[in-house]
Amino acid sequence: YSGHYKLMSIEGSVQPIIDYSSLLQYESKLTDEWKEYLQIMAEDSDSPAYIDGSLLISFEQLGDRIIKLESYMNRYISGPRHEELVQIYEDRLTAFMKGLPNSPLAAYDNNILFENIYRAYESFSANEGLVSTGFVYDYMTAIRDNGMKVDNSILTLADDYIEEAVRIMREFK
Numbered sequence: 804y805s806g807h808y809k810l811m812s813i814e815g816s817v818q819p820i821i822d823y824s825s826l827l828q829y830e831s832k833l834t835d836e837w838k839e840y841l842q843i844m845a846e847d848s849d850s851p852a853y854i855d856g857s858l859l860i861s862f863e864q865l866g867d868r869i870i871k872l873e874s875y876m877n878r879y880i881s882g883p884r885h886e887e888l889v890q891i892y893e894d895r896l897t898a899f900m901k902g903l904p905n906s907p908l909a910a911y912d913n914n915i916l917f918e919n920i921y922r923a924y925e926s927f928s929a930n931e932g933l934v935s936t937g938f939v940y941d942y943m944t945a946i947r948d949n950g951m952k953v954d955n956s957i958l959t960l961a962d963d964y965i966e967e968a969v970r971i972m973r974e975f976k
Contacts, residue, residue: 809848814855823848836879843868843875843888853898858906862899862923866939869895873933876972886973893969896935899927900942900961909953916951934971938964 809822823845830838852860852868860868872892876885902908902920909916921943928940945960946953 811851812854820848836882839875839879840882840884843871847891852895853903853906856904856906858898858903862920863926865895865899866923866927869899869935870927870930870933873935873972877933880975889969889972892935892972893965896965896968897961899923900939900965901958914952914954916946916953921946921951934968938968 807822807825808819809825810817811820812818821844823841826841827845830841833841846868850860852858852865858865869892872888872895876882876888876892879885882888898906908920924939924943924946928936928943930936942957942961942964946957949957
């Protein structure tokens with residue numbers, strides 16, 4: 804614990820993770836870039852978005868974290884943690900657009916998108932000027948045009964959008 808780690812139960816075992824919140828005590832000695840990085844990472848170490856294939860926060864909160872992350876990466880394009888953050892961005896965007904094994908986007912019986920997910924997409928898409936919000940808006944439109952069904956064609960479209968968003972985030976480093 805004095806080494807800024809804490810224990811977390813992940814996939815049936817207890818593992819040490821970095822306790823980013825404990826590192827916030829050094830904020831006064833850090834640049835704004837590193838302060839914001841620690842705040843982003845502390846939010847995840849204090850309240851993980853998902854564990855064991857289950858979303859632990861709401862889809863809206865997940866969307867908010869994606870926006871914070873993308874905004875940070877846009878402000879600090881050449882940051883030393885950019886590649887690490889792009890991977891986190893990809894994981895979060897995938898969970899947001901495709902769901903998780905234990906937190907699906909749609910009902911199992913008819914593949915109809917849950918209403919709260921659609922509302923989360925609408926709220927997310929209202930944030931203009933970000934790569935991911937444009938792709939989520941197009942994705943939401945495709946789902947609506949598909950009768951609100953999340954089928955294989957929609958999930959393939961999600962893969963395409965995620966891949967393109969990640970490519971853009973890497974390319975403009």
